[in-house]
Amino acid sequence: MTANPVYEFTEREQHILKLLVDHYIEQGTPVGSRTLSRLPGIDISAASVRNVMGDLEHMGLLKSPHTSSGRVPTSAAFRVFVDKLLDVKPPEKGTIEHIRTLLDPSLNDQALVKIASNYLSNFTRMAGMVTVPRREEKPLQQVEFLPLSDQRVLVILIISDDDVQNRIIHVQRNYSKDELAEFARELNEVYLGRPLAEVRDRMRKDLERTREDMGNSMQRMIDVAGQVFGPDEAEDNEDSMLMAGESNLLGHADLGDVSKLRDLFNAFQQKRDIFHLLERCVSADGVQIFIGRESGYDALGECSVVTAPYEINGKLLGVLGVVGPKRMSYAQVIPVVDVTSKLLSAALNMRN
Template sequence: MTSPPISEITDRARDIFRLVVEDYLTSGQPVGSKALAQHDGINLSPASIRSVLSELEQLGLLAAPHTSAGRMPTTHGLRMFVDGIMQVAEPSAEERAAIEQQLAQPGPIEEALEKTSSILSDISGAAGMVMVPKREPRLAQMRLVSLDERRALAVLVGEDGQVENRVLDIGSAASVGSLEEASNYISAHLAGRTLAESVAAMQHEISSGKSALDEASASLVEAGIAVWSEDTAKRPVLIVRGQANLLDESALGDLDRVRQLLDDLENKQSIAELLESAREAQSARIFIGSENRLFALSGSSVIASPYRDRDGKVVGVLGVIGPTRLNYARVVPIVDFTARSLGKRIG
């Protein structure tokens, strides 16, 4: 069913519709005429309100669950609300400070992405999601530092200044000279390349016997290649935090829907593809319930916003996922602000 333009609905119907949606988003429960009659500024009898509710239901904007005499917004109704009625509330100073403080902390970019997902979950009360950037950073150098007789620390430095550490099992004792030689060899092949490009170049030289490395140093290089190649392959396309938020008290009466939503989240590739469709958006995009086939059963909503690097290039998308009764007016600007803050962190 196609919803009528908001301009074609009478002021009275518009006011009643807005109150139904706002009350539903707050409580998660259908809203009845008696509750609506208690709102300030609604000078209508419950009978008159029921008449308006019936009109809105006929327009496909509201629905009456068989277990209740109250009304709740349909997917079409929620779309009309967020596109034509909703007034967003900017994040509070405390929320902005909390987001910026978390993302300003130093550390690997993966930690920043995980913090972002957790922040979105904590503030929205839903599950937070962050797509891991596809773009591989250009690398500057890699150093191997001895930890003990069987382990070394691989320190990888990107051209953007990002530093990541991994522990290598070197299998046997390695001299300081071997570690230094391997470090110099690796760094020479990293300069200006991505990790994948560097690995390919080093593997070719070692396998073809063209490298001037001795056996011990070559083994260290191969150990470094292995750990970083494995790490790259295992990096997730999507980081999700806060799934437990989806199991609140209001979900107990609709466990099938919540179970389906959790199943949807397990299929991270499909969720990532949905987020990918928001890459070209200038601000947050809202996906509501059955508008997207992925949520045809769970009836969930996603609020997503792209985040950009210092050059304005989109490197990923973040957002929240939860029931359709998300507090859109509050969550939308939080998602947008978090996207801008993460972009500053990534550089």
């Protein structure tokens, strides 16, 4: 995301910009100087308001649709509004308790992140999204090997009680059940409890060691384990991100352009760009907001994305958030995304 320009405002310009953006978010129609001059808190004439609006338009913060004499905020105006003018308050206690109840720690990780995505979609009437906990950061609980025919081995990786991977690998020769049991015992002894990412890294280093430094048994074990932990396999975007409520966006007039909607829904369907955007936010501190083209993806040019990371035992494991029109209620969306990420973290920590 490129650096945002710095604007110098008079107190009057700042006040009128805030009122205009607030009114536009609420009503969704271009705002004229006469309308603003009648709002509570404005004590200047419509002509004076019009002059200020002209200055704001010259700064690139307002624009005039072809069909109206009123003005609407640009993406830059929404950025100024969010960064400097927005008054964000915590959600009501009832909302927080409702989210806490939904995110029941007795549920498995997949169910919890799905509930979080669904809740954000239902609450905001926009598209909710969440990346599933990144398996690479989870500790290995156990590895088992079972011999199959034709130089194949069944590998059982136990990450957690509800996350067990089975895969078949091809090896250089047939191994006996006892040999594989011994390999598993040695691997568990060395790597048990370590995050998968660390296991992969250490395994690669072992694979790079010269064969002369290893005994025959260790060479065979590394041959087998190398098929399991290296090379690193990228997780499938389809399985790594959940979305809910995409159809909610059809009800927003701001996104009514058919071609733009088509591009947006193609991005939702493919998930790749959305997933990469969320992955950029994993290590971010707190709530991140992308307005318009700040995301770097054309399909999101008319949208805003609000995200927050969640963690388990101090490790950032994923991101949740919403996608909606730039004319979203940031005052409502930002705090609910923030508190949902914190309550999801709390539920996952109780499980893990």
